Amino acid sequence: MQKENMSIEDVPLNGFHQLMTLRCGGGWILDGYILSIIGVAIVQFSDYLHLDSFWQGMVAASAMLGTFFSGFLGGWLTDKIGRQRLFFVGPLLFIIGSLGSFWVESGTALFILRFLVGMGVGLEYPVAGSLLAEFLPQKNRGPRLAGLTILWFVGAALSYIVGNFILAHSGPDGWRWVLASSAVLGALLMLVRLGTPESPRWLMNKGRFDEADQVIKKVYGPSFSLANMPAQASAQKVSLGSLLHSGYGKRMLFVIVFWTAAVVPMFAVYSFAPVVLQALNLKGDWASYGSVLITLLFVVGCVIATRLIDSMGRRPLIIHSFLWSSLALLGLGAFSSGSEVVVLLLFGAYALFIGGAQVLELVYPNELFPTEIRAFAVGVGSSMTRVGSAIGTWLVPASLASFGIGHTMYAAAAVSVVGLVASVLLAPETRAMSLEEAASLQR
Numbered sequence: 001m002q003k004e005n006m007s008i009e010d011v012p013l014n015g016f017h018q019l020m021t022l023r024c025g026g027g028w029i030l031d032g033y034i035l036s037i038i039g040v041a042i043v044q045f046s047d048y049l050h051l052d053s054f055w056q057g058m059v060a061a062s063a064m065l066g067t068f069f070s071g072f073l074g075g076w077l078t079d080k081i082g083r084q085r086l087f088f089v090g091p092l093l094f095i096i097g098s099l100g101s102f103w104v105e106s107g108t109a110l111f112i113l114r115f116l117v118g119m120g121v122g123l124e125y126p127v128a129g130s131l132l133a134e135f136l137p138q139k140n141r142g143p144r145l146a147g148l149t150i151l152w153f154v155g156a157a158l159s160y161i162v163g164n165f166i167l168a169h170s171g172p173d174g175w176r177w178v179l180a181s182s183a184v185l186g187a188l189l190m191l192v193r194l195g196t197p198e199s200p201r202w203l204m205n206k207g208r209f210d211e212a213d214q215v216i217k218k219v220y221g222p223s224f225s226l227a228n229m230p231a232q233a234s235a236q237k238v239s240l241g242s243l244l245h246s247g248y249g250k251r252m253l254f255v256i257v258f259w260t261a262a263v264v265p266m267f268a269v270y271s272f273a274p275v276v277l278q279a280l281n282l283k284g285d286w287a288s289y290g291s292v293l294i295t296l297l298f299v300v301g302c303v304i305a306t307r308l309i310d311s312m313g314r315r316p317l318i319i320h321s322f323l324w325s326s327l328a329l330l331g332l333g334a335f336s337s338g339s340e341v342v343v344l345l346l347f348g349a350y351a352l353f354i355g356g357a358q359v360l361e362l363v364y365p366n367e368l369f370p371t372e373i374r375a376f377a378v379g380v381g382s383s384m385t386r387v388g389s390a391i392g393t394w395l396v397p398a399s400l401a402s403f404g405i406g407h408t409m410y411a412a413a414a415v416s417v418v419g420l421v422a423s424v425l426l427a428p429e430t431r432a433m434s435l436e437e438a439a440s441l442q443r
Helices: 015-049 053-081 089-101 107-133 138-168 174-180 182-192 200-205 209-220 240-271 273-279 285-308 314-334 340-353 355-359 363-367 371-402 404-426 435-439
Strands: none
Touching: 015 053, 015 089, 015 107, 015 138, 015 174, 015 182, 053 107, 053 371, 089 107, 089 174, 089 182, 107 138, 107 363, 107 371, 138 174, 138 285, 138 355, 138 363, 174 182, 200 209, 200 371, 240 314, 240 355, 240 363, 240 371, 240 404, 285 314, 285 340, 285 355, 314 340, 314 355, 314 404, 340 355, 363 371, 363 435, 371 404, 371 435
16 A cells, blocks of 8 residues: 555554553553552551541542542543643652652541542543554554553552562551652653654644644654545534533443443452452461462453454453453352452452453543544543542442451442443444544444
């Protein structure tokens, strides 16, 4: 195919795409690290700050609440003023919130700083996700977007490895160093993102054709131009009302329900992993290293799902993911008093099977909506899912104390079943489609 007739979505994966994957994927490594590191230090800082179960839940849920508030605003701003301008705000909030955690002396202060960190996380979903989706070739888009979830779990695993190492080689204030450690990753992410261009799709949508043409030539070469861009849909007003009444309301409902069902049990486990595992009779080193093992199995599950996303298809993948992970959570409820081996096998099964739903959290929202409302839709989706995640995380200590680990696992299974039902009824198939085809309501 001649370059003058080649769509930029047909350009083979190149060095720029690799660099953009690193720039955007680094945010997910940091997100996984920041949202999981709280589980490593929660026992230590709860004792030091004298936090009861209410404030333990509030601190653990604070980052999700921050994500909720920033997702709406960040998604709207990303579509309004551009992806590039907000690309550095998230890492900056990570650095400020993490460093501030080193000096906290109250649960309230820690709640505020974790809320600030969560706002940075909320920005990453619409900004980095949209920016990467709009640059990637069609044949690589699904696996690459899915791969961001793998990086999230890599960051989560890293948090447990680094966090436990710090706690093992520090004094009673080791939890301060644990919470502040993510500032280093935030600074590295800021440096990597220097020089990132604006999305040519967004520039064209705003009528800035000369700037879009310059970006295309810089990224793909001087022989490429606006003529190589796929046809763009007509612009729509970016608002929640227009999103729901333009024909995309059904898609938004699907994204919110399946995303929430995928993340609520996972965040509840990650925020209180050592506590949950201890309740399941995994004590001492079993609890500490079991957290790392299960996190690594989450990564393996996401890797397998990423390999299947194009061959198996989006719809079958998400249905099977929710089906088998729901059964694993039901098993944990039924065998909550079982041996360490049985508990780890069931937890490992959940970690492996939920990988399909996890990797689609960034694929479906970016594929189902057009350029002019893509980031806004992703922001709304991520915000709404964090409401459920925050409530679920906050309820974990109370649920464990009042109802026990078995019923807590049954509740997690019920949430997963809701995701299964939503996927069977609403999940579309977007495999082998361009962004324009996948987002179209006419297919």
